[in-house]
Amino acid sequence: MAHDLNSRLTYPNTPSNINYLYDPALNKGTAFTREERDALGLWGLLPPGINTMSEQVLRAMGNYRRKTSDLEKYIFLAALQDRNQTLYYRVLADYLEEMMPIIYTPTVGLACQEYVHIFRRPKGIFVSSRNKGKFSRILKNWPNKDVRVIVITDGERILGLGDLGVAGMGIPVGKLSLYTACAGIHPSWCLPVTIDVGTNNVKLQNDPLYFGMRHDRIRGEAYDSLIEEFIMAVQDNFHHTLIQFEDFGNINAFRLLGRYRNRVCTFNDDIQGTASVALAGMYAAMRMIGGKLVDQKILFLGAGEAGTGIGDLIVKAMMDEGLSQEEARERCWFTDSKGLIVKSRQKLAAHKVPYAHEFEYQADFLDAVKALKPTAVVGVSGQAKAFSQPVLEEMARCNERPLVFALSNPTANAECTALEAYAWTDGRAVFASGSPFEPVNLRGVTYEPGQGNNAYIFPGVGLGVIASRAKHVTDEMFMTASRVLAGEVSQEDFERGSIYPPLVKIREVSIKIAAAVAEVAFDQGLAGVPRPDDLRDFIQSHVYEPNYQSYV
Structure with missing residues (x-):
């Protein structure tokens, strides 16, 4: 008679001692205390020495920094997440600026390819x-x-x-x-x-x-x-x-x-999250150089979900400042793979039709820049180097402070680099990118470009929606998130050339965005819980901190 090993296996409802080591949500590795090792039967299953979480972070970072490629660093972090979830998030929280390009753009793109x-x-x-x-x-x-x-x-x-x-x-x-x-x-x-x-x-x-x-x-x-x-x-x-x-x-x-x-309860981050972070950049740029959003003429390179999503939210923001929808749309212009989107073009996709203006068709992006003289160019095309030297020099000719947003990811697909944006505009560009760029030193002046990363927006929006149990996610929530984010950019950030706050502030910014988004949910009658007396404390009560729990 065949012996069935599986028939003898049991799956208890409470973790066994080995589960505490192999379940990443429970595992503390060498940080299990003496009392926990006694109570859970872990003696002998771990080395006898006990480490603090800080010591474990030190070990993890040492191993991480010894990796010779970004893809190997990505694999290391994925493995850490698989074996010790709390330590993984502690490492991210403590070293977020260093980790962001690895766990997300640009390295995540390579990780998906591989x-x-x-x-x-x-x-x-x-x-x-x-x-x-x-x-x-x-x-x-x-x-x-x-x-x-x-x-x-x-x-x-x-x-x-x-x-x-x-x-x-x-x-x-x-x-x-x-x-x-x-x-x-x-x-x-x-x-x-x-x-x-x-x-x-x-x-x-x-x-x-x-x-x-x-x-x-x-x-x-x-x-x-x-x-x-x-x-x-x-x-x-x-x-x-x-x-x-x-x-x-x-x-x-x-x-x-x-x-x-x-x-x-849903949203599309490529359409709405990208729009919100771009709008925040526009708001911050107006604070940085002086001016009004309604006075801008914006030319988009790319008319897909990211581009028209940004356009739609900017239109709503301009309407909020007093323009009609038609007037606001007249300030947003789009080019796609076939050139400038104008009324004379046939068979336009539905999302492009609202931005088809009465104007002479331009097949080339540089010609569109020369004809329209925009105050801002926004790249969401995935076309590397599309913001060429002639394009950026033309932007500098018709603007004292041209707005240059090269938002395509990953880095290799950016419409221009930070160095190109500053060098070809004589250092006058207000530059933002979708992927990170190193600081640029140009004729003795150092510029630290801001990254228009959706991570500034969607985590905070999500936290506000989850905490308030909002039934839907509205455009007003994303506009509110944009205003909060733009308000977090300091004068010091402006002086460095950045229109976004440093990533080290992102958790603080996210909590402020969450509170503002939850307030919109309550005001619009979309919340599924009663309005709390203190909204900030209410949001904070939903925030997870990556610290080990005690099992005894």
């Missing part, structure tokens, strides 16, 4: 067309039942890298790490999700290590039914859960946001 080759341990939930009809059952497999924020991607437009299929999971994982590191949202509340609907990336389809669906992307009604099933499965399994759409292609991003934003 995802199937560096894969160690699954994080989050994967659903696919193969599971149709079973999404709700699959979500029940997730061990944490109190999920309050989900980041979901279908992998079609990962940063500026295109279709990476199931390998796009690195983005939801990275975003949720930032929710915890930047705003203190408890990691057990976070769920990264990839919905695998195939990939049109032939290289991935032919990669023997690829573990996604090896067929072209599902489109149309079949695609929509999968998204609908997932959204409903979330409602069935969790309560008061924020769903963040991330890195969906233009063909779906606007449609899905329009379909679900008034049905469930």
Whole structure:
């Protein structure tokens, strides 16, 4: 008779001694105290010496800094998260400026490109067309039942890298790490999700290590039914859960946001989060150089979800300052792969039509700059070096302080570098980028460019939405977040050339944004809890601090 080992296995409801070492949410490694080792039966399973968390952080940073490439650093941090979650978030909290380019842009892009080759341990939930009809059952497999924020991607437009299929999971994982590191949202509340609907990336389809669906992307009604099933499965399994759409292609991003934003609690970070951080940069730039938002003429390079999302929020902000919608839209101009968007062009996508103005068509971006004489250029095209020397010199000719926002990620896709922006405008540019750049020294003057990173916005917005249990996420919440962020830029920051606060302040800024967003939820009647007497204390009560808990 065959001996069935599995029949003898038991799965207790309370952790066994070994669970405390191998469950990353419970593990403290060498920081387990003598009393805990006695009570939990851990003697002999650990070295006899006991370390403080500070000593563990010192060890982790020593190992981290010995890695010879950014991808190896990414892999090291992922492994740390897999074995000791609390220590991982302590390291992020203490060294966020150093860690941000690794856990998010630009390194996360490379990690997604190499995802199937560096894969160690699954994080989050994967659903696919193969599971149709079973999404709700699959979500029940997730061990944490109190999920309050989900980041979901279908992998079609990962940063500026295109279709990476199931390998796009690195983005939801990275975003949720930032929710915890930047705003203190408890990691057990976070769920990264990839919905695998195939990939049109032939290289991935032919990669023997690829573990996604090896067929072209599902489109149309079949695609929509999968998204609908997932959204409903979330409602069935969790309560008061924020769903963040991330890195969906233009063909779906606007449609899905329009379909679900008034049905469930959701937003699209590429459309609304990017818009909010860009608007904050505009507000801060007005403080820095003097001027009004309504007096700006903004020319966008790129008319996808990021570009038109920024345009839409800037229009609302200008309307808030007294312009009509038509007047505000006349201050926002767009170019796409075919040139300047004007009324004479045929078959424009629906999201571009509101910005098709009566003007002479310009096929080239430089010609558009010369014809329109904008005060600001905003790059969201993913086209490296598109802000060429002639473009930036022209911007400097028609503006004393030209606004140059090169927001495309990763760094290799930026429309220009910080050095180029300053050098080609004689140091007069007000520059912001999507990925980090090192300080620039130009003729004895040092400029420290600000990074228009969505991490300044979405963690704080998410915390405010979660704490207030808001039914929906509104444009007013993102406008409010922009104002709070812009208000946190100091005169010292301006003097360094930055229109964003330093990353070391991001947790403090996120809590202020969360309080302001929650206030909007209460004012708009969207909150699911009573208004507290002290909103700041209420928000703070929801903030997770990465410190070890005592087990005895």
